[in-house]
Amino acid sequence: EAGVAQSPRYKIIEKRQSVAFWCNPISGHATLYWYQQILGQGPKLLIQFQNNGVVDDSQLPKDRFSAERLKGVDSTLKIQPAKLEDSAVYLCASSYGGLYGYTFGSGTRLTVV
Amino acid sequence: SQQGEEDPQALSIQEGENATMNCSYKTSINNLQWYRQNSGRGLVHLILIRSNEREKHSGRLRVTLDTSKKSSSLLITASRAADTASYFCATEQYGNKLVFGAGTILRVKS
Numbered sequence: 003e004a005g006v007a008q009s010p011r012y013k014i015i016e017k018r019q020s021v022a023f024w025c026n027p028i029s030g031h032a033t034l035y036w037y038q039q040i041l042g043q044g045p046k047l048l049i050q051f052q053n054n055g056v057v058d059d060s061q062l063p064k065d066r067f068s069a070e071r072l073k074g075v076d077s078t079l080k081i082q083p084a085k086l087e088d089s090a091v092y093l094c095a096s097s098y099g100g101l102y103g104y105t106f107g108s109g110t111r112l113t114v115v
Numbered sequence: 116s117q118q119g120e121e122d123p124q125a126l127s128i129q130e131g132e133n134a135t136m137n138c139s140y141k142t143s144i145n146n147l148q149w150y151r152q153n154s155g156r157g158l159v160h161l162i163l164i165r166s167n168e169r170e171k172h173s174g175r176l177r178v179t180l181d182t183s184k185k186s187s188s189l190l191i192t193a194s195r196a197a198d199t200a201s202y203f204c205a206t207e208q209y210g211n212k213l214v215f216g217a218g219t220i221l222r223v224k225s
Contacts, residue, residue, distance in 0.1 A: 037215075105160065
């Protein structure tokens with residue numbers, strides 16, 4: 003089966019600019035996650051979708067981050083305006099649920115200068 | 116916030132030796148999972164152990180889970196240079212929420 007697709011692979015922007023990331027999960031996976039991984043740390047959950055509804059966004063900095071999953075398939079994560087501390091790898095994952103584990107995309111490496 | 120703590124933070128061993136990594140967590144879980152991450156790449160799911168299981172094997176991997184101590188260990192036997200990576204434990208909590216620890220960096224020297 004095809005994996006989780008993410009784009010772009012790399013992005014460099016200046017602080018205060020905006021940026022968007024795209025994720026296409028595995029077909030049939032109802033649950034989609036966005037994680038932020040700062041260098042040297044474990045991934046931190048930003049937002050969790052079940053189909054096109056938000057299950058958990060408690061750690062999403064809502065003053066600058068937004069995410070949507072229209073039609074319950076692909077998803078976009080946006081940052082506006084970006085700060086230096088947003089430099090990280092943004093990982094998308096999807097899950098069928100139950101005991102099958104989660105499949106992660108290759109991530110988008112964001113550098114804010 | 117991250118759920119678990121991994122120990123050690125870094126581990127360096129010779130090829131052929133066994134590598135053991137430990138993970139502790141704080142809350143009730145549905146299951147515990149281990150992932151591998153090669154430098155600059157995405158996370159790869161290695162193994163999942165349910166909360167009512169105590170031990171699980173997959174190839175050269177052996178995972179144990181002690182829910183009374185809220186801890187888990189990952190053993191990689193007969194390590195290879197290709198096992199060099201970061202290893203993360205992740206706990207799945209209520210609502211299918213997956214929370215990661217800080218990871219262990221494993222270096223296998225050939």
